[in-house]
Every structure is written in structure tokens, then in C-alpha cells.
Amino acid sequence: MTTSTESPCWFTSSYSDHGGQCVEVxxxxxxxxxxxxxxTPGGPVLNFRAEAFAAFVAGIKAP
Known part of the structure; x- marks a missing residue:
């Protein structure tokens, strides 16, 4: 999903157990x-370049 809006549309991973120990993106x-x-949804937000985040996710998925 790449629809542009002013506000982020937050979600957690489908692999999350929704136990509160998650990050949202x-x-x-x-x-x-x-x-x-x-x-802490009102707390700090880290912004990553899309390319850097994609590389991070690929690294996590790599065997």
C-alpha cells in the first residue's frame, strides 16, 4: 500500500501476538x-528511508 496521506496509517505485523511488545510501522x-x-503510540517515531527499511527487512528474512 503506497497511498499518500498526511498521517501515517499504523499497523503491527501479522506475526505479532498482540501482547504489547511490538513495533508499529x-x-x-x-x-x-x-x-x-x-x-507508546504518542511517543517518539523513527523515520527510515524506504530503501533502508527494505534492506533491513530483507536482512531479517535471510536465512
Whole structure:
């Protein structure tokens, strides 16, 4: 999903057990992926370039 809006549309991974120990990401902002702690939604947000976040995810998925 790459629809541009002013506000991030936050979600957690489908692999999350929703136990509160998660990060949330938004993929609707062009060129950046904001990440935040799901326990503190009003807290700080880390913004990553989309390319850097994609490389991070690929590294996690690699055997």
C-alpha cells in the first residue's frame, strides 16, 4: 500500500501476538517508513528511508 496521506496509517505485523511488545510501522507515506513502539503510540517515531527499511527487512528474512 503506497497511498499518500498526511498521517501515517499504523499497523503491527501479522506475526505479532498482540501482547504489547511490538513495533508499529506505516507504509502509506512516500519514501519513508515511520516506526514507533506500540506501547507508546504518542511517543517518539523513527523515520527510515524506504530503501533502508527494505534492506533491513530483507536482512531479517535471510536465512
Amino acid at each position: 506505516a507504509t502509506n507515506l512516500p519514501g519513508i517508513i515511520p516506526v514507533r513502539d506500540s506501547k
